[in-house]
Amino acid sequence: MTKNKHLNKIVEKLLRENKRCRIDTKWLTYLVMRHYTNIFIPFNDFKKIPSFESVARCKRDIMNKEGKFNEDFIPEVGVSYEKPIGVNN
Numbered sequence: 026m027t028k029n030k031h032l033n034k035i036v037e038k039l040l041r042e043n044k045r046c047r048i049d050t051k052w053l054t055y056l057v058m059r060h061y062t063n064i065f066i067p068f069n070d071f072k073k074i075p076s077f078e079s080v081a082r083c084k085r086d087i088m089n090k091e092g093k094f095n096e097d098f099i100p101e102v103g104v105s106y107e108k109p110i111g112v113n114n
Contacts, residue, residue: 035060051076 039046046053
């Protein structure tokens with residue numbers, strides 16, 4: 026079973042069994058993290074943590090828009106990182 030299929034099953038189970046997960050993504054994320062780890066963070070503290078998407082977005086902005094820290098970038102084989110011709114920014 027791939028990791029994403031495993032995660033999908035966990036998320037589906039939580040959505041089915043816990044109404045709060047359906048209306049509160051932070052709570053869903055908190056329960057998923059609790060499933061994978063033995064680390065306990067009180068939910069009130071967990072709520073203060075930015076979403077993983079926000080962290081990833083900041084990383085992309087710093088590396089792509091500001092052009093910082095790209096010396097460590099290793100391109101994937103077979104992937105084009107050039108902007109397609111005719112595409113506006």
